[in-house]
Amino acid sequence: MLKQPYRTVLKPYGRALVDLARDRAEIICLTADLTRQTEIDLFQEQFPERFIHAGMAEANMVSMAGALARRGFLPFVHTFGVFATRRPLDQIVNSVAYPNLPVRIVGFMPGVSSPGGPSHQAIEDVALMRAIPNMTVIDVADATQVRAALPSIADVPGPVYLRLKRGEVPVIFDEGHEFSLTTAQTLIEGDELAVIASGMMLASAISAAAALAAAGVSVRVVNVPVIKPLDAETIRRTVSRVSAVITAENHSVIGGLGSAVAETIAEAGLGRPLRRIGLRDTFAEGARTAPPLFRKYRLGTQDIVDCAWELLGRPGPPPPAPATVAAEGEYSPV
Amino acid sequence: MTATNALTPARYADVIRLRAVRMVAPHGFGYLGQALSSAELFATLYTGHYVPGRDSLVVSPGHYIIAAFAAAPEAGLLDEEELASYGFDESALEAIGTERSPAVDLTCGSLGMGLSGGAGLALADRLQGRDGARVYAVLSDGELEEGQVWEAALFAAHHRLGMLTVLLDANDSQVDGPVSSITTLEPVAGKWESFGWAAFDVDGHDTAALDDALRAAAADPRPAVVIARTSTMHGLAVLPDGADGHFITLPDSLAEAAIRELEARLA
Incomplete structure (x- = not known):
């Protein structure tokens, strides 16, 4: 990466x-x-x-x-x-x-x-x-x-x-990145919290994991590019190793990655607390650029960090997400 | 079974009607009106025009699949004995056409999609160099209320898909009543012509007129539509006035009378 x-x-x-x-x-x-x-x-x-x-x-x-x-x-x-x-x-x-x-x-x-x-x-x-x-x-x-x-x-x-x-x-992945239709990819190892992300939210998940790690939270990041058929085995294995799960998707929380993961967790009887980062059953609106929308609808790195902090019951304020400094032609997630 | 060339299209149409009555009769109701209105259309198409293997047949309204099934034995596309399974559980001959339906290249239970399929098949024929292959797409007039039909009509004309012929069963029948009472489609021919199509507006129960129209359609470099003016009651005098053409109720006594009428005419 x-x-x-x-x-x-x-x-x-x-x-x-x-x-x-x-x-x-x-x-x-x-x-x-x-x-x-x-x-x-x-x-x-x-x-x-x-x-x-x-x-x-x-x-x-x-x-x-x-x-x-x-x-x-x-x-x-x-x-x-x-x-x-x-x-x-x-x-x-x-x-x-x-x-x-x-x-x-x-x-x-x-x-x-x-x-x-x-x-x-x-x-x-x-x-x-x-x-x-x-x-x-x-x-x-x-x-x-x-x-x-x-x-x-x-x-x-x-x-x-x-x-x-x-x-x-x-460009997040190195040249040698292998894509699998059947296997989700664990990008960062960790055993307290899992962040399961797809698409544009992967960059935020990676960023959030770094901020949380710096604050002493061990975060596992899994990339799920193939939402269907879902690699339920990796989801089950991931969830069983952590005490809480966050999904992150640039999509409604209804029916997408978060729902697919929730169904898998429930069917496996794993019973971990789950929070879904995504649009909370609402339409968004027009704007001049996209980043303010990611912020307003709580699809940013800080939102994942805050969610993790609350979910794990950590005391005090959550750590700040790294400031997003991207020059022209570069990309950092909100 | 009689070979197609031994049958006049008019007689073939009554064979289609008789088979359709027999297919619907065990159920007591069904899509008989569609077969009655399109019987001459299928009979004429299958007599000297549509060549299975070379051409493609799209039956856009899946409810018309009964007519395609009833016409299929003469074209060698189905054994006549199989028709008896029409509409029964586990039969591939479902009452509304599906992917399992034999005897057609494409049929659509959700209306208005068939012409797009026909355009796609015509495009495939062109890209794959199948010279001489024609695509026949049976549409119903009610389907013209669906916007997708006109998207496809625009596309086919722009891309000069001259091997595409629409057979439009204009039977003025849809679920809620006569099409003309629900949406004014006229001038139907004028609409197609303004979209860049050749249009031939004919009596859809006149097999000679249909035959001429299909020849003219094939000769025209544009995509063409044969507008067949028909009735869902045609060719079955025993049907009571006011029978629902979309979904005819056919109690045993009426079915027996219908079979007697058609057998007498074919005798």
Whole structure:
């Protein structure tokens, strides 16, 4: 793992998809009027014959992708997470998931990473996709993980929902990072508290763990990029080693990673106190930039630290989260 | 079983009706109206147009799968004996089409999705160089209320998917009543034409007119729609006036009368 502030890169997904498509002639790329924003202008330049403008018509795009998949193509459909999951939900269910077709639905701008208000903030996309049979749900944490994950994602026999940060994407993992569809990754060892995080909240979880460690709390950090199928075995093993658990997701606390972990803990009868960091059953709002939204909706590093402190019943004020100093082109979590 | 070429499309349509009555009869009710309105449409399509293996068939409204099943034996897509399992537990011949449904390439229980599927299949044919492969998509007029149909219509015209033909069963029937009493769709042909499609508006129970329209549709470089004006009561005089075309009730006595009527006509 690299150190904060993280350097960032542009279009890691777009570049990885182009590289993958060189070897995989069956990959077809579809867009719903958000080509540059979903990094696939790169694909369009390289493989114009395999690039399809569906226009602002997500329902048609998803059903067409299903039909293309029936004929042996591997369609990747792209738009923002809100439009990828809300509008074509019935099409995802009936044209893709029920027939178990290998369509990859790629939704950018998760949670409150968009300052564009509730219409642009995908806060329940994981919940919606997780509830659909056959669907694999992936929320990657950084640029290295995107690239590492893409070949595995291409090989999933059924549909996949992939959730990606838009724009400057941090590099948290080293070059050699291995992505597994089946195994969650324990990044930091610890035995008092577990922080289980996905996507954009991983950086905050790592940061919070460092602050807590400095204050004498032993924190275990687990990255769960694959929210479904969940690596329940690692969750059970993690939870059984600690006395309290926090989940962290840039998503509603209903139906996403926190819910999946809660279900696993309850079914295993492990009975550890659990707190879920995420949007607390509320819509957010528009803002000039995203960081104030992470702060306002308690999705910051300090929120994880405070939550841990209270959960473990530590006396006195919680330690302060490290100040986030990120220069232009760098990334530090809120 | 009679070979397709020994059947006129008009007679084939009555064979479809008779089979559909027999499929619905054990249940006492079902999607008979859809088979009655689309019988000539399927019969004509399967006589000299649709070639299984080369072409693709989409039955967008899953409720019409009864007609596709009833027409399938002549096309070699289903054994006639299998029709008896229609609608029963564990049968692959479910009353509303699903992924298990034989005899079609795609069917959709949730309405309005089939044309997108058809566009996707036509696009796949083009990308994979299957020259001469056509995609036939059966749609119902009620489905035109779904916005996705028009998304797909825009896409198909823009991408010049000329191998795509819609067979629109305009039977003026939807669950809540006549389509025309719920949403004004007219001018249906004008709508499709303005979207860049070739449109052929014909009597959907006139097999010669349907045949001409399908030929013209195939000859036109644009995607084409054959608007078949039909009735959910057509070809079965014993049905009482006011029968619900979407979901016809068929008690034993009525089923027996219907079978007698159709057998007499086919004798």
